[in-house]
Amino acid sequence: MSDVTLAAPPTPSALPEQPVSAHDANSLISMRDIWKTYEMGSEQVHALHGVSFDIPKGEYIAIIGPSGSGKSTLMNLIGCLDTPSKGEYWLNAKNVSLMDDDELARIRNQEVGFVFQTFNLLARATALHNVELPLIYGGIGSSQRHEMAKEALRAVDLSDRITHRPNELSGGQRQRVAIARALVNHPSILLADEPTGALDTHTSMEIMDLFERLHGEGNTIIVVTHEHDIAERAHRVISIRDGLIEKDEKIR
Amino acid sequence: MKLIRSDIYENLKMALATLRANKLRSFLTVFGVMIGVITVMLISSIISGVDTAVKKELESYGTNSIFISKYNPGIHIGRLSREERMRKDLTYDDAVALTQLPAVELSVPFLDIGNNFFGQKILVSSPGKTSAAVALQGTLPDFERAGTQIVKEGRFFTQYENDNNEEVAVVGSSVGQDFFPYGSPVGQEMGIGGRQFRVVGVLEKREQFLLGGGDDDQNNIIYVPFNVARKLKPGSNDVYVQAVARKGMMDEALDQITDLLRVRRQVPFGKPDNFGLQTAELFLSNFRSILSGVAIAMVVISSVGLMVGGIGVMNIMLVSVTERTREIGVRKAIGARRSDIMWQFLIEAATLTGFGGLVGLSIGWLLTFLLRLLLPSYVPLWAPIGGFVASVGIGLIFGLWPAWKAARLDPIESLRYE
Known part of the structure; x- marks a missing residue:
């Protein structure tokens, strides 16, 4: 990339895009011409064809797209579970695209809080222990860990459930434990993958209310979904189709 | 490098929880390890018991005593050699002559009739x-x-x-x-x-x-x-002789007796003795060399048991890794490094076998009590320590491959695993 202003990706869609430039130092997330290519036998499949966007700190953003759009790939990249084949990803002023496995693990531990569709709690562990888990990998001592985990559970209104195991909790409660686990390390971003996909409508609304509240408290939230009513709760929606950004709009 | 960042204690707690959750499976898995450790306990205690008993018995024949016969000492297998059978008798007069030696307190002949x-x-x-x-x-x-x-x-x-x-x-x-x-x-x-x-x-x-x-x-x-x-x-002349050395003069007595008998029995210079001296100490050292051979054979046998146990542990750990693919994915997503996952499974395997080792030690210990009814045996300290260390070591060694497999799993695929 000798001349960054000329290195704009092909943009077949109609989005008036910013030119690709060096990462924006003010953004929490800065994606620059991200490509992800998979080898399928002899064929190369491009899951992402040069995606660029910025997310400032404190934003509530939804990434929406049908299955096969590259939405999951993008989420894995944002969550530092994977690295791009090409392009630069800056997270909190760190160039993640060049990191090795252990550095990525550390970034996931410190900067990213995951919330999954199926909660993914450890079945045999109590709510408290589940929430403590990221702190264990963060090398935090047990008494401090307890305090932090209790506080995170308090933040999701589960103070009275800390000794319960997942099978003693309702779906909504489980997801709240998962959110507490995601928040316990005070990460830069809360990254939720279809967070209401396994919940009924009423509970879904409760969880979305919780996200809204957490956003109000200053958290940066990224929700990946294919449901429009979930996406509409966010303040900005990025639509992905065929590995490209189709639309990127502020809705609030 | 903080290799064991997520401290062993946490892993140990998790491992014990897994163990409790799969009681029967865990028990069956470590059965081989248990048998191995029990074997080590029993064998060591039998060997120590035999050793003590033999030592005590030999000492009752006198630590200062030297037993002399025309045959070579030790345990004979098969027929004596022709040379040995043709040797001339050790006589009453030889026994009497030995009493004149300065290092010999007394010398008594025995005639077997x-x-x-x-x-x-x-x-x-x-x-x-x-x-x-x-x-x-x-x-x-x-x-x-x-x-x-x-x-x-x-x-x-x-x-x-x-x-x-x-x-x-x-x-x-x-x-x-x-x-x-x-x-x-x-x-x-x-x-x-x-x-x-x-x-x-x-x-x-x-x-x-x-x-x-x-x-x-x-x-x-x-x-x-x-x-x-x-x-x-x-007409019977062939005696064997018990000589008793003066206090603290065992070596001198052995030398003097050998020299005198070589002269009396006309052994040419440079030729081997045509008679045998045996002491409690010599006998004991011979006996111990046989015993240590037996001990080595037994160690080999019990390590086969431990190996079989190890294969079982490897198998169950591979199953466990597959079953918990999703959990591994989650752990990686929330920040576990490869080494963290590796340690988690290694410690789990070691806990499993270590637990089996402890059960084996307890059972072995009870069995040595029963053994004590037959034999004045004791359990040497190295046996339980060695048994426990070996069983934990088996877990670490045979857990290595499953743990490595777990550590290498791709987080994205693991999270998608059903």
Whole structure:
């Protein structure tokens, strides 16, 4: 990339895009011409064809797209579970695209809080222990860990459930434990993958209310979904189709 | 590098929880390890027990005693060599000559007269019993001074009785019980080889473990004066000799006896001895070399058990890794590094086998209690420590591959795993 202003990706869609430039130092997330290519036998499949966007700190953003759009790939990249084949990803002023496995693990531990569709709690562990888990990998001592985990559970209104195991909790409660686990390390971003996909409508609304509240408290939230009513709760929606950004709009 | 960042304690707690959740499976998995550890415990305790018993028994023959015969010492397998069979007898005069040596306190000859001149067993009888199955030996009263056999009742025969060919006998404790079950044998008459002997003493029972037992009972013996024995078996010259070294002069005594016997038996310079010296110490070291061979064989056998156990652990850990693929994915997503996952599974495997080891130690320990009813055994400290270390080590070694597989899993695929 000798001349960054000329290195704009092909943009077949109609989005008036910013030119690709060096990462924006003010953004929490800065994606620059991200490509992800998979080898399928002899064929190369491009899951992402040069995606660029910025997310400032404190934003509530939804990434929406049908299955096969590259939405999951993008989420894995944002969550530092994977690295791009090409392009630069800056997270909190760190160039993640060049990191090795252990550095990525550390970034996931410190900067990213995951919330999954199926909660993914450890079945045999109590709510408290589940929430403590990221702190264990963060090398935090047990008494401090307890305090932090209790506080995170308090933040999701589960103070009275800390000794319960997942099978003693309702779906909504489980997801709240998962959110507490995601928040316990005070990460830069809360990254939720279809967070209401396994919940009924009423509970879904409760969880979305919780996200809204957490956003109000200053958290940066990224929700990946294919449901429009979930996406509409966010303040900005990025639509992905065929590995490209189709639309990127502020809705609030 | 903070390799064990998510401290061992946390992992241990998780491992124990997994263990509890899969009780039966865990138990079956570590069965091989348990058997291995039990074997180690039992074998070590048997070996230590045998060793102690043999040592004690040999010491009862006197740590200062040197046993001399015309044959080589040690345990013989098969026929003696022609050279050994052709050796000339060790004689009464040799025994007497040894008493002149400065390092030798005393020297007693023994003449075995179990068979008479014609190769027939000499019959022994009391008013109630007749038997040919009694060891008969002629010796001198100095034997009592050697201190290896203590007279419990009555007295030993005297030099006067020997010199005057008096037909008196000192009997071993078994002979006393067998031939005179009611009352004391002392003062009673016994028939030996058709002559009437008077019992003058009964010996203390000799504890025996290795030597004797059954027909070879060391207490089933009658000692008669040397001169009388010679009359019962005319023409018999071959004796074995028990010499006792002066205090602290064992090595000198061995040297002096060897030198003197080489001269008396005309062994040419540079040729090997044509007689054998045996001491409790020598015997013990021979015995121990055999015992350590047995011990090594047993260690090999029990390590086969541990290996089989290890394969079982590897198998179950591979299953566990597959079952928990999703959990591994989650852990990686929330920040576990490869080394964290690796340690988690290694410690889980080691906990599993370590637990099996502990169960094995407890069972083995109880069994050694039962063993103690048969044998004065003890468990040497290295056995439980070695057994435990080996079982934990098995977990670490055989857990390595499953743990490595777990650590290498791709987080994205693992999270998608159903």
